[in-house]
Amino acid sequence: MSKKTSYLLGILLTIIIGTLLYCYLCDDCYCCPEEAVTTEETNTIVAEPEVIEATRNGFSLSDANGDFKIKINDNFNFKTSKFSILDPLSENVTAEVSRLKDYLAANPLKTIDITGYFKSDETNNSAFPNLGIARANAVKNYLVSQGIMAKQINTYGKLNDSINPDDTNTLFGPLEFGMLTAETDAKDEALEAACAEIRKNPIVLYFNTGQAQINLTAEQRSKIATISRCVDKLGLKVQAIGHTDSSGSAAKNMELGQDRADFAKDYLVRNGILEANIETSSKGPNDPIADNSTKEGQAKNRRTVITIN
Template sequence: MSKKTSYLLGILFTIIIGTLLYCYFCDDCHCFPNGEEVVTEDTNNIVEPEVIPATRNAFAISDADGDFNIKINDNFNFKTSNFSIIEPISTGVTAEVVKLKDYLQLNPLKDIDITGYYRNDETNTSAYPNLGLARANTVKNYLISQGIPSKQIDTHGQLNDDINPDNSGTLYGPLKFGIVTFEDGNTDEALATACDAIRKNPLVLYFKTGEAQISLTAEQRQMIADMSRCVDKLGVKIQVVGHTDNTGNADANMKLGQGRADFAKTYLVRNGILNDNVEASSKGQTEPIADNTTEEGRTKNRRTVITIN
């Protein structure tokens, strides 16, 4: 190859390389007629996660059959997967609760209706069928402490995934309130039936005194909720009685049964049953329901029975 030819090939090669580099670095150039443009990733456009604003429900109560109406931009607040009211409760809420108490005292045939909301992604840490009912029950206990009779408070729970917590996991007012008016002499037959069913078939728990928690089935949680309503509406007490097998000393077993009853009572109180509404006692080994000569029988006798009087 001659020197001139080599020189021309070098020029051609330089032109080709320069053209390719120009097309590569030029964003607005159309060097590829078939639309096969070089696409580079834009690392500067970072998609921010969608920010969902927290739901903030007002403390609002109105009576469609009367002249009571309150609404303020405060409420009872809760942490997610929790049913304890976040303290302190605002002075605005406490002031409106006084108005509610005065109104209900003047109208004994009216009830305050509380519906607690809960989200599907929350963990139910209560003894109630759902966190919404547990939250409503906690608010009920606060109203009772402020002088509102338990007979004039109704509680419910409702799934509501439209309530959103803030970044700290706080739910602002996951509740709905209303006023219900009853006719004079109205009786709740469904409640009476539920209370009678508890007396006939009490809640029976089998656990050791040292256990840190009680695991309830869905049916047992409903029984706790029914007991709470029986206490509120009928003025009955919850009776917790501890039982043992006949192993060991009778006096020691009486104390053991009392320990089991006290443990169950503590669990109920921690889950929103007022302390004065729960009575704990022991029968020790005096009331077996199965044969103490077998392990199976002794297991059945080591029980705690929860009912109402």
């Protein structure tokens, strides 16, 4: 090999080695073919919103000590934060209620328990301690309207956050039904004692005649539930009695007291107490509980008392 050829080969080898070293040491250099370059792709996964199916509870009731049974897909339905039964009821429900009426009439020692469900995120605008009891009471009132005896129905409320409404805020059958058989038609001494306590410590409301809403305390809501049971089980009546202060004429105050009693009655009817079970009267200024010579005393005398007799 001639010196010239050796010289050229040396130059070529130097260029090759230099190029390889340059590619190896330079991070930003593109020395490889484009298809040989490995790129890392980042995939962004967008989570779809969770679809929660509406809970659908059918009307289910059976007598463990008899041969009566109801099991259908339809039921009593409600809007969220409401306690009025949605219309129309299905023909299946009305037909089963008719069978239930006949069965209870033939078996007077049988009672049914109605437990209404409510969710913790619902707003309770009823007069009852919770929406569950209010819903159970609405179903009870419907059953009574169909001829079932109120004393054969017990109502309860229960928190149940596992029930879900549909996209129209409808709760399908947020209820549970049960049936019991009493050994005898014995008196409920505990209930009688609770009714006597209501007579001693009735609900007293202070409000203006033009007021559009009554806001009950938790204690007053509990008393409403007790009053409802006293009416259903013992056949008692609710009494709403209106009172006024002594300012103005006696005749005008008697009318004003009646207006206040009627306002309380309308409120109770809207909240599920049957109108036929409520009596109203006025005592006007004739039964003061405070001194009418002071504004504070007059405010205490302008009241409505809700009790039972």
